[in-house]
Amino acid sequence: MFTVRTPEEAVEIIRANCCRKTHTEFVPLAECAGRILAEDIPAQEYVPGFDRSTVDGYAVRASDTFGCSDSIPAILPATFAVEMGRDPEGPLPAGACVYVPTGGALPDGADAVVMIEYTEDYGDGTIGIMKPASPGANVIYKGDDVYPGKVVLTAGRRLIAQDAGALAAMGVLSVPVSARPVIGILSTGDELVPPSEVPSGGQIRDVNSVLLDVLCREIGAQTKSYGIIRDDAGLLTDALEKAIAECDAVLISGGSSVGARDATAEVIERRGRLLFHGIAMKPGKPTILGLAGDTPVFGLPGHPVAAFFITRLFVREMIAGMTGEILQDLPVKARLTEAISANHGRSEAIGVRITEENGQRYATPIHTKSGLISSLAGSDGFMLISRDCEGLPAGTETDIFPY
Amino acid sequence: MFTVRTPEEAVEIIRANCCRKTHTEFVPLAECAGRILAEDIPAQEYVPGFDRSTVDGYAVRASDTFGCSDSIPAILPATFAVEMGRDPEGPLPAGACVYVPTGGALPDGADAVVMIEYTEDYGDGTIGIMKPASPGANVIYKGDDVYPGKVVLTAGRRLIAQDAGALAAMGVLSVPVSARPVIGILSTGDELVPPSEVPSGGQIRDVNSVLLDVLCREIGAQTKSYGIIRDDAGLLTDALEKAIAECDAVLISGGSSVGARDATAEVIERRGRLLFHGIAMKPGKPTILGLAGDTPVFGLPGHPVAAFFITRLFVREMIAGMTGEILQDLPVKARLTEAISANHGRSEAIGVRITEENGQRYATPIHTKSGLISSLAGSDGFMLISRDCEGLPAGTETDIFPY
Numbered sequence A, B: 001m002f003t004v005r006t007p008e009e010a011v012e013i014i015r016a017n018c019c020r021k022t023h024t025e026f027v028p029l030a031e032c033a034g035r036i037l038a039e040d041i042p043a044q045e046y047v048p049g050f051d052r053s054t055v056d057g058y059a060v061r062a063s064d065t066f067g068c069s070d071s072i073p074a075i076l077p078a079t080f081a082v083e084m085g086r087d088p089e090g091p092l093p094a095g096a097c098v099y100v101p102t103g104g105a106l107p108d109g110a111d112a113v114v115m116i117e118y119t120e121d122y123g124d125g126t127i128g129i130m131k132p133a134s135p136g137a138n139v140i141y142k143g144d145d146v147y148p149g150k151v152v153l154t155a156g157r158r159l160i161a162q163d164a165g166a167l168a169a170m171g172v173l174s175v176p177v178s179a180r181p182v183i184g185i186l187s188t189g190d191e192l193v194p195p196s197e198v199p200s201g202g203q204i205r206d207v208n209s210v211l212l213d214v215l216c217r218e219i220g221a222q223t224k225s226y227g228i229i230r231d232d233a234g235l236l237t238d239a240l241e242k243a244i245a246e247c248d249a250v251l252i253s254g255g256s257s258v259g260a261r262d263a264t265a266e267v268i269e270r271r272g273r274l275l276f277h278g279i280a281m282k283p284g285k286p287t288i289l290g291l292a293g294d295t296p297v298f299g300l301p302g303h304p305v306a307a308f309f310i311t312r313l314f315v316r317e318m319i320a321g322m323t324g325e326i327l328q329d330l331p332v333k334a335r336l337t338e339a340i341s342a343n344h345g346r347s348e349a350i351g352v353r354i355t356e357e358n359g360q361r362y363a364t365p366i367h368t369k370s371g372l373i374s375s376l377a378g379s380d381g382f383m384l385i386s387r388d389c390e391g392l393p394a395g396t397e398t399d400i401f402p403y
Helices: A007-017 A161-170 A208-219 A233-246 A258-271 A304-323 A372-376 B007-017 B161-169 B208-219 B233-246 B258-271 B304-323 B372-376
Strands: A024-028 A057-060 A074-081 A097-100 A112-115 A119-121 A126-129 A151-153 A174-178 A182-188 A222-229 A249-253 A272-277 A288-292 A295-300 A332-336 A347-357 A360-365 A381-385 A397-402 B024-028 B057-060 B074-081 B097-100 B112-115 B119-121 B126-129 B151-153 B174-178 B182-188 B222-229 B249-253 B272-277 B288-292 B295-300 B332-336 B347-357 B360-365 B381-385 B397-402
Touching (some): A007 A272, A007 A288, A007 A304, A057 A126, A151 A161, A161 B208, A161 B304, A182 A233, A208 A222, A208 A304, A208 B161, A222 A233, A249 A304, A258 A272, A304 A372, A332 B332, A347 A397, B007 B288, B057 B126, B151 B161, B182 B233, B222 B233, B233 B295, B249 B258, B258 B295, B304 B347, B304 B372, B332 B347
Parallel strands (some): A074 A097, A182 A249, A249 A295, A332 A360, B074 B097, B182 B222, B182 B249, B332 B360
Antiparallel strands (some): A024 A174, A057 A097, A074 A126, A347 A360, A347 A381, A381 A397, B057 B097, B074 B126, B272 B288, B347 B360, B347 B381, B381 B397
């Protein structure tokens, strides 16, 4: 007999059963943003590949500048000048100095650079150094940044522009990322019509097909749509079987459709096993999860707000498991503009609008009862209320997870 | 004479001079995520389009149930049943009740629904109602959610999956969004080689072309790359003129390249005017901004970390202005793992790694001196230190802007 699971238990079950890793594929550097890194990336080279100056100035042996000052400069012959992008002409002769631009290579023998502001060119081939340099001053040594074998980016990271920059600096042009799992999406319910149609009496537009498609792609999956399936056991079973054969996981939504629930449970039981039947949370309690063979099948509630939250909170865990993504959810603080009532033993997810006034951030809960479109449109994040919460007064500072 | 601007002044100048709106284009609903809504979207229809039940139960006239209870049920004949997706067969006869499933249409005359749990089917065509319903109980009225003319999504919003869901519910299949501005990207510097090449002595790989390309696309622009331009006044001017002619704005980076700065300033002065020359912030002080004709041209520092921050903080303002995006930056709180020193009159942007331990969030500053790749790779967000900051001790709770 299956009991209703807490959200924490549901996540554990998903992680243990539904996260078969996708294969690794290689994408061009320019296309890596948003993808999940499949392997640790170690540096192959020393960066910088040579000792570099961090300032415009004169490369010296630090010991040649010890004790100098404005009034008693160290006077060193300037032999050659280092040019950007070129190897120095030779080593630094003993007791001499060499001009180096910012980023230029230090000649062998030099161990410090004196900023040009602290030097004077006497015009006779000698330079006055007014300030002593300690060894290593204004120098980045070869390998200071990275060296062969040092892990620069770790597997599981969702790559961003700066990571692409780091990969460019290392010469990694083809990036190993996890293939996007293919998520099949089916809507059921005899009352549903495609968004392109004007609903007639009793009908409503199918929101979940679009919502779950866009959401799963935002999360990092590819999607495959199977459209609206009529509430007929045979049709539902056929469509489900087709989706299971073609996808890494399947989402079927249709809470008001008893046939969908039955067909989903039937296919799962014939082909695999039910993992849970119900999550103790609001909205989304009637969620089913099972395995058909080893393909996860979610039976989602038909109400789009419920389907959204179950996907955001649980399907996302599955997709992250499949790509190996390390999820990092960073809540922001905001004060409630109104009280939240106790929720009697069920966790609750509530969408909020975030506003700012006089430097204070506020969260206004969006009540699902205010209607489907209003609850979906224009929300900025959500809050999670634990199941033992006794209610929260207006003004409470809470954690909001921004979208 | 141009003076160095504070970051706040720089943003004002950008907003006032560099934010020519792009045109509006229409994208299919499934492709709207991440795009900036160009117009307010008002509802065209009533949603729901009919009075609906929110529960499985019996539609009644509330007044027929007043005073009933478990022991003295109101006994009402059940005439017909409403089917999902169908108009009711007719109005609710006086003194009768009608079965309605969740989401089903209320027949005319009904003004409340009694949940099935509070009813009993006597099997003789009559239903016992055990609990009185007040008018409106378990009913969503036509237009409760939205009505014609009500603005559902406002212009300037970056669209997410739930917005796509709301648009689907309203039958909006083609979404008006701001065209992505085209940003031209040039790198200069004789020391630069493409990421595909192994740098020889004194050379380094061109990081900015990739970094700025990916970053501008993350922000919401299209990009056009002009590659690495040698530090030659004629070549730089030609490349800049070409980019200015083909793009909505141009980013040229090359801080160590004096020629680039000169050529940029020369083209700007010949073709338009300099807006500022220097921002009082670290890193990124030597940033130039000007107009060539009415095309903004940013001269960015060559150091990728500086180029990154100037793009994230200032180019992003320009792109948001061009698309009309309303930016909403939501910092999260984290405790510094180490002290930050005073920054003597310059604002400072510092990348951080975010970690969590025992429910406490920590931010570890990434020092630019720790090297290019290490400063770019694996950072999770950044902090902004104001110019009058006297330093922050370890353990200070600060605002972090996550990437």
